[in-house]
Amino acid sequence: MKIVFFGTPQFAVPTLEKLLNHPEFEVLAVVTQPDKRRERGNKLTPTPVKAIATAHNLPVRQPERVKKDTETLTKLKQLDADVFVVVAYGQILSSKILNMPKLGCINVHGSILPKYRGAAPIQWCLYNGESETGITTMLMDVGMDTGAMLQIATTPIGLLDTAQDLADRLAAIGGDLLVETLLKLERQEIQPIPQDNLAATYAPLIQKQDYGLDWSKSAMQLHNQIRGFYPNCTATFRDNLLKITASAPLGSVGDRNLPPELQELIHKLPDLSNGSDTPGVVVSIAKGIGAIVQTGEGLLLLREVQLAGKRPQSGWDFVNGTRLTVGEVFGAGS
Numbered sequence: 001m002k003i004v005f006f007g008t009p010q011f012a013v014p015t016l017e018k019l020l021n022h023p024e025f026e027v028l029a030v031v032t033q034p035d036k037r038r039e040r041g042n043k044l045t046p047t048p049v050k051a052i053a054t055a056h057n058l059p060v061r062q063p064e065r066v067k068k069d070t071e072t073l074t075k076l077k078q079l080d081a082d083v084f085v086v087v088a089y090g091q092i093l094s095s096k097i098l099n100m101p102k103l104g105c106i107n108v109h110g111s112i113l114p115k116y117r118g119a120a121p122i123q124w125c126l127y128n129g130e131s132e133t134g135i136t137t138m139l140m141d142v143g144m145d146t147g148a149m150l151q152i153a154t155t156p157i158g159l160l161d162t163a164q165d166l167a168d169r170l171a172a173i174g175g176d177l178l179v180e181t182l183l184k185l186e187r188q189e190i191q192p193i194p195q196d197n198l199a200a201t202y203a204p205l206i207q208k209q210d211y212g213l214d215w216s217k218s219a220m221q222l223h224n225q226i227r228g229f230y231p232n233c234t235a236t237f238r239d240n241l242l243k244i245t246a247s248a249p250l251g252s253v254g255d256r257n258l259p260p261e262l263q264e265l266i267h268k269l270p271d272l273s274n275g276s277d278t279p280g281v282v283v284s285i286a287k288g289i290g291a292i293v294q295t296g297e298g299l300l301l302l303r304e305v306q307l308a309g310k311r312p313q314s315g316w317d318f319v320n321g322t323r324l325t326v327g328e329v330f331g332a333g334s
Helices: 010-020 048-055 070-079 121-127 163-186 219-228 260-268 315-322
Strands: 002-007 026-031 083-087 105-109 132-139 149-156 234-237 240-250 282-286 290-294 299-307 330-332
Touching: 002 010, 002 048, 002 070, 010 026, 010 048, 010 083, 010 163, 026 048, 026 070, 083 163, 105 163, 121 132, 121 163, 121 219, 132 163, 149 163, 219 240, 219 299, 282 299, 290 315, 299 315
Parallel strands: 002 026, 002 083, 083 105
Antiparallel strands: 105 132, 132 149, 234 240, 234 330, 240 299, 282 290, 290 299
């Protein structure tokens, strides 16, 4: 099967590698986003997908707008591919492109469709506290993740899973599912299933304002925000911005789903109440772990944080380094 691969970030790499290593597939070319300048050194950096394609001596095209790039459109038509595979490419494909390959365009999407259509399904899935997610392969149409579904693979979500953890797991699942989907599609062993549009939900691009933490929310809501929008959620501490990159909700549902080692430490803590119910106040210090903060409902353990201009550090190192004391207050992020 002759394939053109469209993809950009690390999430797409395992799928491309699966195709490259499979004897029944031939990757003819790769289409990815243009190189970007990174902060350090301001050097042009290739996308993760381009790096893999270059290592395998594959032709690479990087149009600014693929549906308007005449040269790329001509080349895609000339390749006469059986299928286009699209994994987190980052651009909308026109109907002209969608109709080029014999078997159509197959998308590998990071959710159980029709839930979480859009650009950030993994992040919003965690933000909303889902207990399960997965990968859907689908036949693409001109809509935003609205095409007929081909196959679905699911995975449970752990309480401490971050967006990065989940993305790594789903990327591996996606590669395997795509291979299975292509083989079954070629053998006409799959019947595409239309999506139920009435059940659809959306996962838009994350905006800067989504990162700010509001301590009046519940501990579970804050925890889901921190892990969903990892590693960018912010609070303020002593009038400085502070990223909180790992947490754990304490009490009610949270305790029962914590790993045993963390449960053991929590159970050894003294009474966590210091008489304050003010959101953002440090009510206790968990020795060897980090600060415990009052929220609008429940307590939140800060397992990892990052001071401006510094590397991420454990919650305990942060407590020691700043001489944090019970009664200090974390402010809202921005």
